[in-house]
Amino acid sequence: MVYTFSNRSVTGDRKEYAIVRFSQEQQNKTINMLRREFLGAAGLALGATAYVSGSGNAAAATPSSNAIEAGDWAALRNLFPLTRDYIQLSTFLLASHPKPVSDEIDRHRRGLDENPSDYWHEHFQTIDGEVSAAAARYMGGQGRQIALTDSTTMGLGLVYSGLKLRPGDEILQTTHDHYSTDLSLANRAERTGAKIRRISLYEDPATISEDSIVSNLRKGISDSTRVVAVTWVHSSTGVKLPLRAMADAIGEINRKRAEEDQVLFCVDGVHGFGVEDQDVSKLGCDFFIAGTHKWIFGPRGTGVIWGSDRAWQQSVAVIPSFSASYGVWLGQETPDQVPVGEHMSPGGFHSFEHRWSAQYPNQRRAGKDVARETLYADEQRIVSRPGVF
Numbered sequence: 547m548v549y550t551f552s553n554r555s556v557t558g559d560r561k562e563y564a565i566v567r568f569s570q571e572q573q574n575k576t577i578n579m580l581r582r583e584f585l586g587a588a589g590l591a592l593g594a595t596a597y598v599s600g601s602g603n604a605a606a607a608t609p610s611s612n613a614i615e616a617g618d619w620a621a622l623r624n625l626f627p628l629t630r631d632y633i634q635l636s637t638f639l640l641a642s643h644p645k646p647v648s649d650e651i652d653r654h655r656r657g658l659d660e661n662p663s664d665y666w667h668e669h670f671q672t673i674d675g676e677v678s679a680a681a682a683r684y685m686g687g688q689g690r691q692i693a694l695t696d697s698t699t700m701g702l703g704l705v706y707s708g709l710k711l712r713p714g715d716e717i718l719q720t721t722h723d724h725y726s727t728d729l730s731l732a733n734r735a736e737r738t739g740a741k742i743r744r745i746s747l748y749e750d751p752a753t754i755s756e757d758s759i760v761s762n763l764r765k766g767i768s769d770s771t772r773v774v775a776v777t778w779v780h781s782s783t784g785v786k787l788p789l790r791a792m793a794d795a796i797g798e799i800n801r802k803r804a805e806e807d808q809v810l811f812c813v814d815g816v817h818g819f820g821v822e823d824q825d826v827s828k829l830g831c832d833f834f835i836a837g838t839h840k841w842i843f844g845p846r847g848t849g850v851i852w853g854s855d856r857a858w859q860q861s862v863a864v865i866p867s868f869s870a871s872y873g874v875w876l877g878q879e880t881p882d883q884v885p886v887g888e889h890m891s892p893g894g895f896h897s898f899e900h901r902w903s904a905q906y907p908n909q910r911r912a913g914k915d916v917a918r919e920t921l922y923a924d925e926q927r928i929v930s931r932p933g934v935f
């Protein structure tokens with residue numbers, strides 16, 4: 547929604563440095579949508595007292611102070627407590643929590659600090675499903691297909707550890723991947739003897755073409771390749787891979803193979819996530835893994851894995867989830883009652899105030915798709931709005 551680096555914006559007044567210079571009409575359109583969203587949040591926040599009634603008053607939401615007047619870019623900037631001493635270009639690294647996110651974190655933190663046991667019991671059975679449903683509205687797919695993690699790295703580690711492979715099956719990765727993919731795969735290989743092979747999809751980013759990337763991928767896939775692991779946007783070069791075309795090539799190969807020999811296409815998507823208006827379930831990949839504490843300004847220590855149904859079927863959980871799977875263990879539910887994403891979300895008691903804040907309360911309550919409406923309000927590349935799903 548707000549901060550991106552247009553061709554014209556990173557000059558002049560430092561205080562305004564990162565605001566996209568839209569036309570007045572575009573600005574008004576975006577801000578009006580934003581304002582509606584914040585007003586919605588404020589109204590619903592007032593109703594939130596009942597939601598936390600078992601935990602005393604501290605966790606009750608206060609009326610939102612996040613409403614922004616149309617065109618008030620300074621107020622928008624002020625949602626982020628970033629120092630003005632630097633030009634902040636670190637969205638690719640770690641988010642500053644904008645006010646709506648820190649308000650939500652504070653609300654949950656107060657609830658947990660006042661009465662940890664009751665507050666947790668009030669929420670734990672339902673809130674992961676609500677966050678996953680909100681994530682699906684934002685990123686596509688279905689809530690049940692989304693696992694909640696703490697980071698891209700955790701998601702990659704879980705996916706590459708949990709894939710069911712037969713002896714001799716090969717994982718094909720690229721020379722362009724980030725440390726987190728490299729080490730997740732290397733660890734898998736060390737633990738299980740899985741075979742990993744690396745190919746280069748391009749030599750010189752300046753002369754890159756979609757055809758050459760797809761052709762190199764096709765050449766790289768062997769009869770024993772069962773997994774292709776890639777990174778959507780490369781942190782080293784900024785190259786964004788043509789995932790759809792690559793998925794189509796893999797699909798063509800898969801159509802000639804028996805089901806058990808087909809290739810799964812797995813993507814570290816963190817640097818495209820929130821930058822592109824993309825339904826990730828339509829990219830053609832089988833797993834899309836991202837952190838939500840970079841480009842979409844989510845709570846630090848949050849991330850997602852979206853998996854197609856066939857991908858999840860070929861995976862096992864690595865860390866026990868504290869979701870409905872706990873109920874299965876207690877004999878109260880059957881495995882088919884547990885959404886696969888919940889089953890694959892690592893459990894244990896952790897920083898719930900962050901995970902639970904990875905959604906807007908108004909979305910959770912009104913079930914509206916306000917995120918997409920606000921995010922992609924016009925044709926410009928809009929990085930994100932100050933919040934998450």
Ligand SMILES: Cc1ncc(COP(=O)(O)O)c(C=O)c1O
Pocket residue numbers: 638639696697698699700724726777779780781814816817836837838849
């Ligand atoms: C391509 C890529 N993948 C993964 C990561 C790690 O992300 P996270 O902090 O969400 O684990 C980074 C950078 O930090 C990255 O550039």
